[in-house]
Amino acid sequence: MIYTVTFNPAVDYVIHTSEVEVGGVNRAESEEIYFGGKGINVSMVLNELGVKSKALGFIAGFTGDAIEKGISEMGIETDLIRLENGFSRINVKIKSGSETDINGQGPKIGGKALDKLFQKLDKLTDGDTIVLAGSVPNCLPAYIYEKILDRLQNKNVKTVVDAAKDLLLNVLKYKPFLVKPNNYELGEMFGVTIKTNEEIEKYARKLKDMGAKNVLVSMAGDGALLLDENGKTHICGVCKGTLKNSVGAGDSMVAGFIAGSEQGDYEYALKLGTAAGGATAFSDGLAQKSLIDELLKQL
Numbered sequence: 001m002i003y004t005v006t007f008n009p010a011v012d013y014v015i016h017t018s019e020v021e022v023g024g025v026n027r028a029e030s031e032e033i034y035f036g037g038k039g040i041n042v043s044m045v046l047n048e049l050g051v052k053s054k055a056l057g058f059i060a061g062f063t064g065d066a067i068e069k070g071i072s073e074m075g076i077e078t079d080l081i082r083l084e085n086g087f088s089r090i091n092v093k094i095k096s097g098s099e100t101d102i103n104g105q106g107p108k109i110g111g112k113a114l115d116k117l118f119q120k121l122d123k124l125t126d127g128d129t130i131v132l133a134g135s136v137p138n139c140l141p142a143y144i145y146e147k148i149l150d151r152l153q154n155k156n157v158k159t160v161v162d163a164a165k166d167l168l169l170n171v172l173k174y175k176p177f178l179v180k181p182n183n184y185e186l187g188e189m190f191g192v193t194i195k196t197n198e199e200i201e202k203y204a205r206k207l208k209d210m211g212a213k214n215v216l217v218s219m220a221g222d223g224a225l226l227l228d229e230n231g232k233t234h235i236c237g238v239c240k241g242t243l244k245n246s247v248g249a250g251d252s253m254v255a256g257f258i259a260g261s262e263q264g265d266y267e268y269a270l271k272l273g274t275a276a277g278g279a280t281a282f283s284d285g286l287a288q289k290s291l292i293d294e295l296l297k298q299l
Helices: 038-048 061-073 111-121 144-152 165-169 183-190 197-209 249-263 266-281 289-296
Strands: 002-006 010-016 030-036 053-059 077-082 089-096 098-102 129-133 158-162 214-218 224-227 233-236
Touching: 002 038, 010 061, 030 038, 030 061, 038 053, 038 061, 038 129, 038 249, 053 061, 053 111, 061 077, 077 111, 111 144, 129 144, 129 249, 144 158, 158 249, 165 183, 183 197, 183 214, 197 214, 197 224, 214 249, 214 266, 224 266, 233 266, 249 266, 266 289
Parallel strands: 002 053, 002 129, 010 089, 053 077, 129 158
Antiparallel strands: 010 030, 089 098, 214 224, 224 233
């Protein structure tokens, strides 16, 4: 079973308007509501690809009820922990030519709630996969990813980490199956500005030398580079389409790679991840299987 962890799920309220007048009254031309958070996004795209997963995380209040109900109705199995106080965050995304985001803070996660998560993680068994994605709320210690992977290190569990800076660097000693920085984040980790594929490969190899088995680096309009656990480098271009959405494309790439790597074919996994990421970028919401399949043919 694949488990995804989302510490701070959200209701994304997307507003489309022709322009935004600061200090004035603005009216939406159209609007949508999505349920998400990086781990949940991975679960939803995996579901589109016919791969089952279980979404773990924390919810609170009426927005938490909506998130749990919404993703369950999509066919995703959940095992979310309900917090006693607060409410799950609402992220407001204003699209008016450019995109402006106002992200909520979310509820505080106490020690008892965190212990409940650890109890659920203790039930993972050999052959399972866990996905840790995104930043950590301020109410949690910065070493929480390390603590989770340390707890699982004696089990044959695949770990996937999509995070930036120290949050990623500090888990490499646990030899994660996959890490997925983008090229900007990769440069930040080593205090450099990366401009070429050769430089991306150089620093991706450093992450591999530090413990990562597979390093997948997304490069926005320049495609993606994968350094796989066999030491082979794969480069994949981007799919053609009209950019509509910047939210969840990286999560979709992770989901596509996980689904595609089940048989150990990393070249196919990179292509499926690229197609899934493109399908989200070219959609109002997360990737749908029909578009993923269409884009995969371009690669």
